[in-house]
Structures are given as structure tokens and as C-alpha cells.
Amino acid sequence: MQKLSNRDVICAGVLVVFSVAVWIQALALPSRAAMFPRLVIALLFGFSVIYLARSVWRASPERPAAPFFRNAGRLCVALMLIVGYVLIFPRIGFFTATVVFIPVFSIAIGLRRIVAAVLASMVFTTGAWIVFVLLLGRRLPPEKILTWVTGTVS
Amino acid sequence: MIEDLLSAAVALMAVENVVAMVLGTLIGIVIGALPGLTTTIGLAILIPLSFGLSPLVALGLMAGLYNGSMYGGAIPAILLNIPGTPAAIATTFDGYPMTQQGKAATALRIACYSSAVGGLVSAFALLLLAPPLSMVTLAFGPPEYFWIAAFGLVSIAVLIGGDPIKGILSALLGLLIASVGMDTVTGRIRFSFGRLELVDGVNIVVVLIGLFALPRVLQMAEDAAMTGVRVADLKIGRGDSTPVAVRPLIPTWTRSSIIGVLVGILPGAGGNIAAFLSYNEAKRSDRDPESFGRGNPRGVAAAEAGNSSDNAASLIPTLTLGVPGNAIAALIMGGLLVHGLQPGPSLFRDNSDIVYGFVLQMMITSVLLFALGGMIATRIFAQVLRVPQVMLAPMIVALMCLGLFTVNNSQFELFLMIGFGLFGYVLTQMQFPLPPMILGVILGGMAEQNLRTALLISRGDWWHLLASPISKGIAGLVVLVLLVPLLRMLRQWRATARDGT
Structure with missing residues (x-):
């Protein structure tokens, strides 16, 4: 019990x-x-x-052994970043949003290997894009940056 | 049945199906190998990603992920004494001591063979038991189905987790979520709060990802594990290439597989229980029980064969009755629903090619473990453990959002997923079990529809629900399951009173 x-x-x-x-x-x-x-x-x-x-x-009057939040600060930062990602990804496109989101998230909660985070993000996002767009033929939100640069919807 | 099996086997030879099974098994091993990621999280992420694929390809991925992750959990359990999944806890007992003795490679090979054998036996049990059971359930009417749904919900709510009250509350919250949207009889919209997106109800995929994947991501962020595992900690002996002596393991595999299959069929039990029971039985029946816990290969074989033989067997009530017996089965049922397949007796009648194809996929992906779970692959998969969790967490978020967004192109569903994620996080911290809630969402429609149809037929007579002997039998089982916590409490009181005197 x-x-x-x-x-x-x-x-x-x-x-x-x-x-x-x-x-x-x-x-x-x-x-x-x-x-x-x-x-x-x-x-x-x-x-x-x-x-x-x-x-x-x-109910025991003693404080429970395990705290409710293991680290409230990091939890709030993670939540805000996830909400931000959900807000911007359909607007600016999956590739752009994800390439930025992964290193920002990792660094914001404490990772100090910035180059590794950026590289991992590039590899992961490219892989996900290839699988979803090229192999599975899924439609992703248009990349705003490409639209601005080329003048056409990506 | 033979004809259905043959036509399913032909369909499985298509390149995309073979690729799906191989890929699913590889992904499963990787997910199982990563401590913190479990089969349920893997399936919750995979289901929206598989949307748009043909049902057999999607089910091939799920079958591979399920079998692969059960084996994958053994890798960190053996190499690092950290179980990759809860089902691999018993594997650490003898697996890690074998690593300390320089026999990691042998332990990994035994785990791989045992998982494959267990998975194969389990898939055979599914093939042999599910079709006849589905024929029996064809005789069921609305009252019987209502009680079946009630039995599924009550058993999971009461038997999973340490607190039956929290389990029941979790199931009731799931039923409430299931009642959101248009009532199919009257056409009235319920609890939609004016949101058009909720008229069709809450998308099951949103609930699955929100409850199972996001809370884990938030916990990963809180823990912020900066580094993965050091290469030096992955001690796979180079010179340890002795072939595994299979014959002494056969009695252990046989016993553990039978235990695993029986546990799998029972509602509320899972791979971890099967592994513990198999391990205990292997130890009890061994000539040298003292050697268990000190690197006995039969300990690894028992645990791994036990947890893997639970896999397909746990799908027997899911596929035949539409009532999942544990969280993984509930997720697979969600996957079937997403692909337009309604689990239950009609599944074997209306979609025999797909359901037999899935059973064969469970067999094939078990066999694939022999090829994919070997030493070279294990060395590669062991390297996956080096990925820091702080980098893994945003990647999971990206996959979740990508998978969910491409199903309906709805940003609202992404926010709803975050809402369910937060809800799931709070409930997890309060030690509420989440599988009953998922089961409530899945079975809510079935329970309501059959209750209302039964009452419609009987013109509002509630006793009609207990008219047939089958209904009475299943209702009796519901009462019996509800009595379990009361009996536990009684035993505790007696023990306390005895200690007091």
C-alpha cells in the first residue's frame, strides 16, 4: 500500500x-x-x-521523501521551450524550427557541448526530413526561410 | 485458417513489409537499450508516425518494436546492471555478474536466443488460442460486451500499481475523456467547450503520446543527464567467443515460455512479472539454486524467455475481445484503431489477412532477433547508450510533434497533447497508474455503446445486463477482482494485529 x-x-x-x-x-x-x-x-x-x-x-504530517518536482526550474524551461516549439513549428516549418529547437533545449537545460548539440540536431532533423518527406511523402508546413529566399512555397 | 495464414504469408513477402519488420526490430532494440525509454514510449511515438502507411507495414513496425525492445532492455541490464525496461530487471540478477566475470558476450547471446525463443512460443500461442476464442466471442451480445469492457477496466485498474483507488480513479478519468464529442445516438455534442476540434472526440493518438511520452521527456529534462555511458563501462569481452551451449537451456526456455504465456493472457500482469516468476521457478527447480545471482546462464535465459513469451500472449484478449490486458497491449490496440481495425471477434472475420499477418509478424520478428540481436549488432546498439538524455529529450519532442501534426495538420492537437502530457506528469508524480486511463479512453466507447444498446433492447431494464449465464459469469469476475484489494487489506490488518500482540 x-x-x-x-x-x-x-x-x-x-x-x-x-x-x-x-x-x-x-x-x-x-x-x-x-x-x-x-x-x-x-x-x-x-x-x-x-x-x-x-x-x-x-496522511502523514511528515514531508514526503521524494519532492514533487525534481527540478522545477528546468521543468519550467523545458515546458516553455516545448510550447514555443509547438507555436512556431507550423508557422516557420519543421526543418528550421527543429534545427534550432534541439540545441536550444539541450543547452537551456544544461548541456555545454554546443557544437555536438548543433551537429546532432542537423543530423537528426535531416534524417527525420528525409524519412517523412522523401520516403513517406508526408506534407510538412512550408519552410518560411525558403519561401522568403526563393519566393516560392517549399 | 490455413488459407488466411497462407495469403497473409504471401502479403508479408512484399519488400515494404520485410523492411518494416527489420526496421521495427532494430528501433525496438535501440529503444529497449536506452534506459528511460520503454516499449510503451516507443509505441506511443511510433503510432502517429505510422499513420498513412498500409496496416500491415505499420503492424510490422509495431511487432518488431515490441519484440526488439524486450530484448534491447537486456543490453544495459547485462552490461551496466541498469535494466533498459522494467521487464529486464530480473535479467540483471545473473546478467551483470556474468559481465563482471568477463562473460558479457555469452550473456548477451543467451539473452538474445532466449528472447527469440520466448517470442516465438508466445506468437504460436497467439496463433493457436486467438482464433478459437474469437469464435466463442461471436456468441456475445451487448450485455456480455459491456461486462467484458467493465472486466478489462476493473482488472487493470485494481491489479496495476499499488493503490486500487488511484487505479479506479484513473480509469474513470479515461472514461470521461472518452465521452467527449458527439454522442452517436442522439447527435448531441458533449464536453467540447465550443471547440470544433473536439466534436469527433479526443484523438486517441493525442492521449497516447501526451500521457506516455511527454511526462518522460519532462522527467529527462529535470534530471538533465549530461553524459551518456562511458565507452569504458561497456565491457563486452573480446575473447569471449565460446558458442552458447543450447541444450542445457532448453528445459529453462520451456518452463519460462509456458509461464510467460500464462502471465501474458492474464489481465494486469506484464513482462516484468513473467520474468520474475520464470526466474524464481528456474532457481527453485535448479540442482544448484545457490549459483543463481552469481552469473548462472540459466538465470539470464529464464528472465529473458519469460519476459518475451509474455509479448504476443498479452495480445490474445486484445485481438479477440477488444480488451487489452496491459499498457503495451492497449497501445497496440490504439495502433489498430488508428489504422481502422476494430479489435474483437469481427477482426478475425473481417480482416483475417491483416490479423494473421500480424501474428506471423510477431513470429518473424522474434526469429529476426537471432540475426539482428547478435554480437556485432549488440556492440553497435550498446553505443546508443552513450547519447546524453538532454539531447534525446528534444529529439523525442520533435518526433512526437512531427508524427502528430502530420496526422491531422492540427496545432490544437499539439497543445492538447501538451495538456495531456502535463496531466500525465502530475498523475505520475502522484503515483496514479496511467494504463487504466488509456484503457478507459479506448474502452469507453465500447462500454457506453453496449450498455445503451442492452438497455434499449430491454426497454430500460437494468437486470437484462445479468440475464445470460455468460453475463453473470463475467459480472462475477468483476466482483471477484474488486474483492482483491479488500482481501489484501484484510490480510494487512491481520498481520498488523498479529505484530501488535
């Missing part, structure tokens, strides 16, 4: 509030369409309450 902590109390509380919120959402649905979701939400609420009660009853 897992050891429970105050985190579990918070998590269970969030689940209880979430199931109530979704139940309110489901009230707007006609009864036939809502039957199954309501059944699931009712069970979710019931088990969340059990989880909450059990967490309150058994």
Missing part, C-alpha cells in the same frame, strides 16, 4: 471539485446523451470522496 501525504489530500480535493464541476456541465445535456457520463461522474465523485477521506485519515 502506498504511503499517503498532504499532497494526496489536495489531489483528492481537486478531484472532488472537478467531478462536481463536470456534473454541472453534464446537467445541460439531454438525459439519453448524459446517462453514461453521469454514471461515470457519479462514480468519480464517489471514489474521489473515498480517496479524500482516506487521505485525511491516513
Whole structure:
């Protein structure tokens, strides 16, 4: 049996509030369409309450041995970079975005071998581009840089 | 069946299918060899990448990846005492001591042969057991299917992970995700929050990648392992070229393969359980049990044959009932769905060429391990371990985004994937098991549709769900599985009371 902590109390509380919120959402649905979701939400609420009660009853006042975030700073940087990549890759093209993203990500979270990161990025991106575009015939977003340089859509 | 097998075998001879199996096996070995990357992450990334390929080519890649990664996990387990996958933990017990004795090459060869034998036996079990079982399930109606879905969900939720309540909550959240989108009976849109992209529901690929791949990437970023493994640590003895004595290993392979197949069929169990049980049985039945843990080749053979013979066998309930028994089977089921194949009894009736082709691919990719998992390949794959995880993490992100974006050209799905990734990260940190959630997403539609059809037939009479003896039997199994945690608690209380007195 897992050891429970105050985190579990918070998590269970969030689940209880979430199931109530979704139940309110489901009230707007006609009864036939809502039957199954309501059944699931009712069970979710019931088990969340059990989880909450059990967490309150058994939660240890001591701090859990393992921290929730192993390194919150690096996690935030990684997340921001992933969101940034998802934002720009459909706009500027896969090749350009990825060639920049891989070394920037690696260096931002601590890699100091910049040349190796850039080279690995070039090799990986070229390989992925060859597999997807040349071998699998997938359509990727047009490369903005090529469009600017050549005046045609790549 | 013979005709179907023959026509599937002919289809598999096409160049693209052969390339897919070889490539899938190689990728699988590499993924298995990289500590931190597992079969589930590999499959989650592969599924969107395989979109647009013919189903047999895509399934060939998946079969290769599955079998290859099970063996690949043995490479770091033997060379570095680090299991590449959870299923390779038992391989470290005797594999690493063999490396310390300068017998790494022999250990790697034994692991390779054992994985191949286990995979082959498992694929034969799939071939022999799945078709008759699928014939039986043709007699099932909506109530039976509802209970089958419930049994699949409850067993995974209760038996995976250490906390049944968290498992059940995870499965319920999955069911809730499955109810997003248009209700097929009334045409009403549910929980779409005004987003047109959610009218057809949440794309299963988005959930798979988000929950299984992104949390691992975020953890890699947090750990920020700057260097890979040093070449000097990869001790593969140059002079160790003694051929492996196969005959003494045959009893171990036989026993472990049977254990692996039986464990594979059971819901909630996985390759790691099969490997541990096989290892324990090999040790128990050996004339010299004391030599286990000190570099006994039969220990490596038992663990590897055990974990690989779980592979295809775990797909028996997936292909016949449409109910995956573990996370890998759930991902393969997701892969089948992405390619328009509905697992269940109709799969063998309507797509026999593809399903028999897949079974043959599971066999062929096991045999491929003999050729691809040999010493030269192992030396090359061992070098993959040198790639620093900080470089691997953004490459995985790029592959995930590329694969997902080229399915629907939707940026919204990329953001949804990040959302599921964060959700998966939080749940992982809170020690919620993720496979029940995936199962909930996959089985939600099946459970709802069959429940509603059963109630429609019976004009709202809920007792109709328990009308047939089969329904009663499966419902009984659901209750039995739910009793497991209660019995565990009872045993714990008794133990605590005994210790207190």
C-alpha cells in the first residue's frame, strides 16, 4: 500500500471539485446523451470522496521523501521551450524550427557541448526530413526561410 | 485458417513489409537499450508516425518494436546492471555478474536466443488460442460486451500499481475523456467547450503520446543527464567467443515460455512479472539454486524467455475481445484503431489477412532477433547508450510533434497533447497508474455503446445486463477482482494485529 501525504489530500480535493464541476456541465445535456457520463461522474465523485477521506485519515504530517518536482526550474524551461516549439513549428516549418529547437533545449537545460548539440540536431532533423518527406511523402508546413529566399512555397 | 495464414504469408513477402519488420526490430532494440525509454514510449511515438502507411507495414513496425525492445532492455541490464525496461530487471540478477566475470558476450547471446525463443512460443500461442476464442466471442451480445469492457477496466485498474483507488480513479478519468464529442445516438455534442476540434472526440493518438511520452521527456529534462555511458563501462569481452551451449537451456526456455504465456493472457500482469516468476521457478527447480545471482546462464535465459513469451500472449484478449490486458497491449490496440481495425471477434472475420499477418509478424520478428540481436549488432546498439538524455529529450519532442501534426495538420492537437502530457506528469508524480486511463479512453466507447444498446433492447431494464449465464459469469469476475484489494487489506490488518500482540 502506498504511503499517503498532504499532497494526496489536495489531489483528492481537486478531484472532488472537478467531478462536481463536470456534473454541472453534464446537467445541460439531454438525459439519453448524459446517462453514461453521469454514471461515470457519479462514480468519480464517489471514489474521489473515498480517496479524500482516506487521505485525511491516513496522511502523514511528515514531508514526503521524494519532492514533487525534481527540478522545477528546468521543468519550467523545458515546458516553455516545448510550447514555443509547438507555436512556431507550423508557422516557420519543421526543418528550421527543429534545427534550432534541439540545441536550444539541450543547452537551456544544461548541456555545454554546443557544437555536438548543433551537429546532432542537423543530423537528426535531416534524417527525420528525409524519412517523412522523401520516403513517406508526408506534407510538412512550408519552410518560411525558403519561401522568403526563393519566393516560392517549399 | 490455413488459407488466411497462407495469403497473409504471401502479403508479408512484399519488400515494404520485410523492411518494416527489420526496421521495427532494430528501433525496438535501440529503444529497449536506452534506459528511460520503454516499449510503451516507443509505441506511443511510433503510432502517429505510422499513420498513412498500409496496416500491415505499420503492424510490422509495431511487432518488431515490441519484440526488439524486450530484448534491447537486456543490453544495459547485462552490461551496466541498469535494466533498459522494467521487464529486464530480473535479467540483471545473473546478467551483470556474468559481465563482471568477463562473460558479457555469452550473456548477451543467451539473452538474445532466449528472447527469440520466448517470442516465438508466445506468437504460436497467439496463433493457436486467438482464433478459437474469437469464435466463442461471436456468441456475445451487448450485455456480455459491456461486462467484458467493465472486466478489462476493473482488472487493470485494481491489479496495476499499488493503490486500487488511484487505479479506479484513473480509469474513470479515461472514461470521461472518452465521452467527449458527439454522442452517436442522439447527435448531441458533449464536453467540447465550443471547440470544433473536439466534436469527433479526443484523438486517441493525442492521449497516447501526451500521457506516455511527454511526462518522460519532462522527467529527462529535470534530471538533465549530461553524459551518456562511458565507452569504458561497456565491457563486452573480446575473447569471449565460446558458442552458447543450447541444450542445457532448453528445459529453462520451456518452463519460462509456458509461464510467460500464462502471465501474458492474464489481465494486469506484464513482462516484468513473467520474468520474475520464470526466474524464481528456474532457481527453485535448479540442482544448484545457490549459483543463481552469481552469473548462472540459466538465470539470464529464464528472465529473458519469460519476459518475451509474455509479448504476443498479452495480445490474445486484445485481438479477440477488444480488451487489452496491459499498457503495451492497449497501445497496440490504439495502433489498430488508428489504422481502422476494430479489435474483437469481427477482426478475425473481417480482416483475417491483416490479423494473421500480424501474428506471423510477431513470429518473424522474434526469429529476426537471432540475426539482428547478435554480437556485432549488440556492440553497435550498446553505443546508443552513450547519447546524453538532454539531447534525446528534444529529439523525442520533435518526433512526437512531427508524427502528430502530420496526422491531422492540427496545432490544437499539439497543445492538447501538451495538456495531456502535463496531466500525465502530475498523475505520475502522484503515483496514479496511467494504463487504466488509456484503457478507459479506448474502452469507453465500447462500454457506453453496449450498455445503451442492452438497455434499449430491454426497454430500460437494468437486470437484462445479468440475464445470460455468460453475463453473470463475467459480472462475477468483476466482483471477484474488486474483492482483491479488500482481501489484501484484510490480510494487512491481520498481520498488523498479529505484530501488535
